[in-house]
Amino acid sequence: MKSFLLLLIFVFTSQIPRAQTCVIKGKVLANNVPLSHVSISLVNARHGTLSNQQGFYELKNIPAGSYNILFSAIGYEPKQLKIALKSDAPLILDVTLNESSSTLNEVVITGASRATVVRKSPIPVAVMTKKMMDQNVNNNLIDAIVKGVPGVSAVTTGPNISKPFIRGLGYNRVLTLYDGLRQEGQQWGDEHGIEIDQYGIARAEVVKGPASLTYGSDALAGVINMIPAMPSSGDNKLGGDITTDYHSNNGMIGTSLGLGYRNNSWQYILRATARQAYSYSNHIDGTVFGTAFKEYNLSGMARVDKSWGYTKMGLTLYDNHQEIPDGSRDSLSRRFTRQVLDNGDDIKNRPVVPADELKSYTINPLHQRIQHYRLYNNTEVKLGGGTLDILLGAQQSIRREYNHPTLPDQAGLYVVLNTLSYAVKYNMPDLAGFETTIGVGGMYQDNRSKNGTDFPIPDYNLFDIGGYFFTKKSWGKLDFSGGLRLDNRTINWDNFYVGTNAITGFGTHVTNNMAGANLQFPAFNHHYQGISGSAGLTYNITDKLLIKGNVARGYRAPNITEIGSNGLDPGAHIVYLGNRNFKPEFNTQADIGVMAYLRDADLSLEVFNNQIQNYIYQTRLTDANGNPVVIVPGNLTYQYQQSKARLYGAEVTLNFHPAQVKWLAFNNSLAYVEGLNKNETLLAQHGNAAKYLPFIPPLHVHSGINITAQRTYHAFSKPYFKLDADLYAAQNHFYALDNTETYTAGYHLISAGIGSTLKNKKDRVICDLFIQVDNLFDTAYQSNLNRLKYFEYYSASPNGRLGIYNMGRNLSFKIIVPF
Template sequence: MKYTCFLLLLCLSISGASAQSILSGKITNQQTNEPLVATVYFPKLEKGAVSDFDGTYSIINIPKGTYTVVYSLQGYATLSQKISFSESETTTLDVQMTESAVEIEEVIISTPFHKLQSDNVMKVERVAVNDLNSKGAVTLADGITNIPGVSSISTGIGIGKPVIRGLSSNRVLTYTQGIRLENQQFGDEHGLGINEAGIESVEVIKGPASLLYGSDALGGVLYINPEKFAHRNETHADVQSSYFSNTLGTATTIGVKTSGEKLKFLARGAYAAHSDYETGSEYKVTNTRFNEKDLKAGLQYQGSMLKSTLRYNYNRSNIGIPEELGEQSSSKELLDPYQEIDNHILSWENKLFFEKSSLDVKVGYTFNDRREFEEEVTPALQLKLNTFNYDAKYYLPDFGQFETIVGVQGMFQKNENFGEEVLIPDATVTDIGVMGTTHYHLENIDLQGGIRFDHRAIESEAVGEASEQEYIPAIDRDFTSFNAAIGAKVDFSETITGRLNLASGFRAPNLAELASNGVHEGTNRYEIGNTDLNNEQNYQLDLSVAFRNEHFEVSANGFYNAIQDYIFIAPTDLTIDDAPVFNYSQDNANLYGGEFGVHIHPHPLDWLHFESSFETVTGKLNDGGYLPLIPANTLRNTFRVELRDGKLLKKPFGFISLQNTFDQKNPSDFETTSEGYNLLSLGVGSTIEMGKTSAVLGLTVTNLTNESYVSHLSRLKEDGVENIGRNIQASVKLFL
């Protein structure tokens, strides 16, 4: 530890002693030459500034090297440009921006080269959390279902598990604060465990991302970006409160952040509480109530050669587990059974900048304490999961048009039982992976490829006696996998872009699949694991084509995903302790489908937008039958207006949206078909400026017609329990 501290102090001293480079200039409107208040941002350095009212800007402490700088402003086309900096250099760059109705382009963080979406070889969906909240999302897990190709397996509204193109649980990896989130995601009733307060945006990689993230990224990655620090020499505070009519729920968050020349700090607290939700048939679903406390904090040092960021997140969730319809109540006090979950997430990232290269080192620690209470004061089930992550990437000097990264990632994980019930045994998991990836840029073609090797070791202790029915033998297994990815983006013209990606991914079986032997109360079944399971290995082909001009955008994204040794659970004819017995087994499987979208923003009616998207996925086993938990086909149509600023109202907007979910006629062997439904939503919002204080007001109504429906991905579907009915959300956010 003392050597780590010495190294950090040495880096700080070098950083402070080094000469500083500066970028400054003026941003103006190309048509009128008027100054613009725009954002200037270095993605690789994760630092930036906002220009003053006269359009001038200045960014200091820029290390030697070549970096991409991005200029963005709502209503203007995003610009990006590469700039090289030498030691102790002041660079002046004046920029003229062109008005455009096209949405602001954002830098994609989840892919290694941190490029704008238009420059990215891999198609990644990105959405701001503020946009999800404005559409009436109750939780983050609920909000991400507005992203095409993303769904959620829900237990009420308090528990939601992300589904990407029909794959979920340990096949979808969640990243937050730049490290992987581990919270026993194998369980059907184990939710996301992250509060949306203090989250800036969500990025979704749809398809195998094992090259970048290793095991468990076979189906895709949900990459959660925390809020940014304040710009240099700025201090901001905000408070937001929302009310939800259906659950009589409230959600409040308070945040503050301040930045000096080199040190930055932020902190945010949040609290939410909801009672049982009410369905379209006007009955409350007993014990779907939940509450949540959340605390986030961050500290950052940024010099000319080093940027060091420390973040911490604590989350306490108390979630009711519905079993049967009972007393109709508006109480927020939880009933038995319920879960009490503590998540601690600590991350430390250090970026060292050299003259022509850089080193990025992240370490992370997560602690998940999951307790389930039934009728006793002590928990019937308690699992403690300790996970240590590390991730080091070296960005090699550019060689011509080649950008190259090599890296090593790893994880050490320990699971321990402290309750009366044992779902999975005490065990340790050790991961290590090495990878290399390169990006090659030509005028109209971008190519990207890479390879990776991973090794995972799983060791568990025996549970019980060999003569007992619920005996779980000890496990000592090793899993290895080679994976690769290659892709190309071609600009056929100024308006037409095509992408083709071929990637492989893998997933080692989890402890539940290997070692289960007992009744899983959350699913009301007796599960028996299989110690002989192999890696899941998949190969996915993605093809996308997009047309885009100032009036019209259309895109088509298709995929075919072949999975070898797909692990699934299937019913048997046996019962144990009055519970049906389910066994884990393997078979090859295939998934295919895609997303198709249209966005019309006619000029000169730049304030008017029409957006339409359609998503479909089909999953089949090679030996016959359909895969479970495959979302039904969905069509969304939205009219959105974004009006010009008035004297009082700034950035006023309104929308009306219709979601058509079709019948799911292809259930697995132990599912039933599901009927389609239509959900109508609308919302309005605006910003009111009052001197140095501004207020963002929003009002959203979801399921306006109070339709009665049951989602195919609801875990309450088996009992015929409906999803949430009409909900009115009112929110106020004050910037102080």
């Protein structure tokens, strides 16, 4: 069916008559120096490109007419010009941008139907460019975003597993997108990260707040859209880059090759990446056994731009071998131990891991393997004065967790998730100044267990469809945007029986007529429906000062673990118990923001209040005497709960960039969120122990000084030095019932970095160099969002420390060589 639809698209678009087309090209400069990675776009026309290393750009296949062309880049004032294209003769347009430390005007696409400037959007939006992510050298992409966007945090399980949270809400409440396509890879789980190549991302756009209007269920907290990088290249020339990355703490070695080729209106992209690391270390735990990984990525894209619009086809392949830490140790030496038996295993009497295996790149037999494949097509056709956008995608996620030391090739968990996604929208012609979009989108999904021994979720089918309209309009200084959406989702599964394999003694999926068959998942069929929407205003008091307000209603259907769980997830070391009677979550969030663009500083203040109905969360299960319920020895038991909840907080940024001291930038931010459990019955029984919600990040203050030279020193072009300080307050507002969470002490981290672009005598770029030290003073700390904090089997230890600590000092090097 997908192939047939794609064929129809190509046949249809090939029959559209060609209009007269034009070309725009030129060079972008700043201080008489070529400026690369500048975004050049035709406003509301979806034609765009980036300037190359020499500052050159070119836009092709543009129908004759009048346009507004916009030039924007982080650190520079955007420039918008009105142009008229009347013939096939190229329009030569050279532009000079003026420097600014402001990032508040960045043009974004996420969260809106058409190109939108941040200052015009009433919805809180943040942008991270590739340059910013490169300077925030990290073990994974989500951690880089956490460093750069106030209000974003992450639940982690080691350095390569980070799940994004926005304003205290995470898992599948945060919808992650790759090039506009929703990421479907069992994102509700704890023990694996997002399946995306961190070296292949050009920018990340973050919507903070309900975005269900545009994307449907699962965008209750917001959206993170990761846009793939497109290596620059001239016509009929092969261009690209080679990236090499090294981290001292866990020996992480990353290598990525990106290639780009352009032939007239066609563009081709290819990227291959390999990363590996041994287990990380800190001075409390030493080397944390079970946190090594090996990851491989391959992606490709082909795009053609014509007078009728464009179409592009993308493919990504992801393969990750990730070790599974369980935190077992020797009680006296606190050295890590490992499991060697299935039957008869005693967690507190396992053998100590030999020293030579702690820093080995060889993956432990007890590990997980995650494979993710994605094929998608995005086509835009000019139609009736507007544009028709069609996005079709197919994804497959294969997840295996090997947890049987006596049979290392036998997976404990083995599930295959298949997803077909679709989205069709029509950007209507302007009517009385209103820019309106109507659309429909959804997905079909099925999950199947294969040859595993543990079955935490059933084999289910899911069908999702939703329709919406979105409109925006400007009246002088006032900008409005808003709309409504209706979503429908059906989830069902058949009776699922589990028995015992007579040879291995492990669990196995069986039919109901087999002796000893146990009905682990009774049949289920349920339909969920929700209405979402938003309305907001931005008022430009002056060119330098504006205020924003937005009210949004979000919707999220319960995910499969929340309604269907009934078994051990071996990677998480948790037995999950779901509730088939859960209702959908709905939230109403109000946002108010103030932004000021001053001569020497930028200021933004955003406050929010989020009321949630039917909020779903995990809590440890205890018996009538308050003792932990143990269903599978050595594993915790969690049961999902549902109640009302409220989250509120604020983000503040204050960035100084003195006009007379262009080499200096002093950036500061503060992020605060409070999460309150509104379950009156639970509060009456347990008081303050149940007052707060789990997984709420503490107050976070960030300050950074960036000193950037304004000229070239020999081969070093504009070298920079940065010093960052991150203060995390103690988290004493936590969900304490049944020791689900515990108090987390405050801490501060210092990092420093230097870097530069190296150029030859002909002013051509040789490479970009980044050197950084994180946790400069090797501080011992535990983040309250670090799941390893709770990996502990003893009530006391000789050094007074319980659980596993975060990574110690890490020195990293990154070099990017363009060609």
